Amino acid sequence: MGWTLWDWPFLDETHHSKAREVAGFAAGIAPHGAGPLADEARGHVRALGEAGLLDIAVPEPGAGGYAFDVRALCAAREGLAYASVLADTMFAMQGLGTGPIALFGSDALRDRYLGPARRGEKVAGLAISEPEAGSDVAAMATEARDDGDAYVLTGEKTWISNAGIADHYVVLARTGEAPGARGLTAMVVDADTPGLKAEPFDLIVPHPIGRLIFDGARVPKTSVIGRPGEGFKLAMATFDHFRPTVGAAAIGVARRAMDETLARVASRRMFGRTMAESESVQTKLADCQVDIETSALAVYRAAWTKDVKGGRATREASIAKLVATEAAQRVVDAAVQLHGGMGVIEGGIIGQLYREVRPMRIYEGASEVQKLVIARDVLAEAAATAQTDGKAGGSAA
Template sequence: MSDKSYLSWPFLEPQHRELAETLDAWAADNIDSNPHHGPDVDDECKELVQKLAEGGWLNYAVALRSEGQKLDVRSLCLIRETLGRYSGLADFAFAMQGLGSGSISLFGSDALQQEYLTAVREGRKIAAFALTEPDAGSDVAAMSTSAEDAGDHYIVNGEKTFISNGGIADYYVLFARTGGTGAKGISAMILDADTEGLEIAERIQVCAPHPLARLKMTNCKIPKSKLLGNEGEGFKISMATLDVFRSTVGAASLGFARRALDEAIARTTSRELFGAPMADLQLVQTQLAEMALDIDASALLIYRAAWTKDCVAERVTREAAMAKLYATEASQKAIDTAVQLFGGLGVTVGMPVEELYREVRALRIYEGASEVQKLIIAKQTLMNEGH
């Protein structure tokens, strides 16, 4: 059983503690903690979205202005951490309902929020966030997908790649260039999956099975009523959305790391080596200690960032970058240690630590690679020092 003493930290309030306990009990009954993905991950993902909706957990993934709601980052982090402990795909299903609708929660009109967010929280629509392009990943401002003004609508042409939920989403929050160069010429809009000219050009297979695709848009007509915010605010919208969800990536990796430590403790306390449990070996104890240390340090950074966003500051660019960077890198290290402690079993397909090893790797890349997070932290630090 993972350590839960962190729930008493002052970053969290009583409702967060209740959320964590209730979700943990629900996940134990509803989420397979030793999943073996079949040939159709798409169907598995859709089923998980339905389960999360029925459990009421997708209520936390959206925020309707008309209902006085606000995205609570601490709740999002606790949910992703808990789901991550049980299943990487369950975490993915929840996370994409949040990220794929986050821009609508933050910038969508009341009409768009009613149309899309109510369907997302009820599991009737699957959401996606279409930002990355073949030649514009870390450098968002370099995107080339264009949205030409055609009166009451835009004509969109271009490609997006590595789009999570690509192929199963009912809509995509799409970022496209409506004019100008660099970041100032980008706008955000909603592209429905049944729009004529939208093609799933390629399904992308990755080491941890998730629905991913490359999208191709050819003369897609998007009504201007689907615009999020104002024209030219797309870069700001994407960054504000990532500001909310970047900390939650760290939280998911924290859940992975907690599971890895649980598995490592169970293994080393039950497996005998040289006539005694592995856990009696000082070398093993130092490895377990480093895992526990990195887990607590990650949790402190994650819940500091989440609390700061919820209670103190509108933007948490520096705090969120630190949380994501440290937690994802530390989780990769912790899981690698767990695999090593399992020996040959650690690289056997179907073992929890083997699945964690595949699941965690992408988290150091998506929503801002580790190297980009370092640049963000440095820039924010220099700004704070007046340079």
């Protein structure tokens, strides 16, 4: 049926215009499997850059400096994921792998890395997760030892998107200014740095990913983003912009599954009537549509909050990511069920969506972590309210 952006007050004409651009681009995306995964991934980056769509993920500076239009990011990811999760992934990683540079980097770092990434000439990566430090970023062990005018990196990163194909990585490493998260520093590491080795591995979905091994990789201090010891804060600020967009990509997958299912049940006949005429099928379709629309409300509300009201918007972003990814899993699962055997056939679109939707509940903070973030924010708000009410009561007394 094709993809169109939601006609809601959270969005203005600039977002609808951008969505139409994305839809036109997405209509020309070749099916996955046209060549080796690395070549296909790089091809998506080049094509997105040539189409001007990476301007959304790697924005030009404005009057107030570098700023993301989170609603535009969400619109782009929803439209791309509707057509190709791999294309969406490469779009998102160009933003995640340059976002810290754009928001906090020096002018020299911005000049060197942002333009080529925006044009699709260079591929970006972000290296945070480690074998013993995934959601718990504060447990990070990769060390950046101070060595005069440089840091020397030793350690391992894993589950790193674009490992082996990126031209640079934004890396978080422990420089030791303070314990835990306050002792981490962000820096840009070129992929050809001596002492850095990438080892790609395969997932159940087409996604370039792997591990990075640092063995005495020397990184000049001019490559540090922001100040030493601020890496965790810098990374979280970047995720606040991009976490709602994971939910948007999940909506794109869910909408594609829904459209494929609507076409299937309208044409498939069972027991003398189409599946669409069955009340049990209709109730399942209703559940799917409710999931999709409530997810979109959560996602675009979070994006609007970040764009218009500013601030961290952490709770809204976590709610959006949690609600949309969990709902998309349910919608795609229902699509598999309603397609029957055709839902699990190798090479079928529904089977592909089934594999592609599952990682969304894990990366950029698993669903369980999002629940913790939401609960802690609610508890902190309640404690602050109680304290304020207590002071007010004491004053009245």
